[in-house]
Amino acid sequence: MVALMVIIGGLTMFAVFTGVVSAVIMQRLKTVMEVKHWELDELRNHIVICGWNRSAHLLIEELQADPEMRRCSIVIVAEFVETPEPEFRGVYPSQLYFYVGDYTIIDVPExxxxxxxxxxILLADAT
Incomplete structure (x- = not known):
């Protein structure tokens, strides 16, 4: 009986610890996402890239390589399953914003x- 209570107590403590850690992580992610969305409403004179293809990361690297464009924010609108952040090298991630949506529907670009x-900039896809 004592062993059973120790096992149940240990599992309960592990579950509580896991729940607290996941809640903290989710709260931080939610805060970051809200800040990014809020910043998106405040952007002016930025670049909007509609669509995504294999060479899009090269376009972004070239845009940010230009000294005049380096401080310009870039918003990428496409129907992503996952955002392609690992593809970027030499890119300033603080200037990139990803928006998941269909850019052919007028509400999304607005x-x-x-x-x-x-x-x-409108990028052609494989189709």
């Missing part, structure tokens, strides 16, 4: 501030 953007 939500990323297409009217306040300095440039919009």
């Amino acid at each position: 939500s990323v501030g297409i009217y306040h953007a300095s440039r919009a």
Whole structure:
């Protein structure tokens, strides 16, 4: 009986610890996502890239290599399953924003501030 209570107590303590850690992590992620979304509403003179293909990361690297464009924010709008962040090398991630959505529906470009953007680039996909 004592052994059973020790086992159940240990499992309970492990479950509580796991729950607290996951709650803290989720809260931090939620805060970061809200800040990114809030910043997206405040962008002006940014670049909006609609769509994604194999050479899109090269385009972003070239845009950020230009000294005049280095401080310009870039919003990428595409129907991502996962954001392609590991593909980027030499890119300033603080200037990149990913927005998951279908850019052919007018509400999506409006939500990323297409009217306040300095440039919009449409990338062709494989189809």
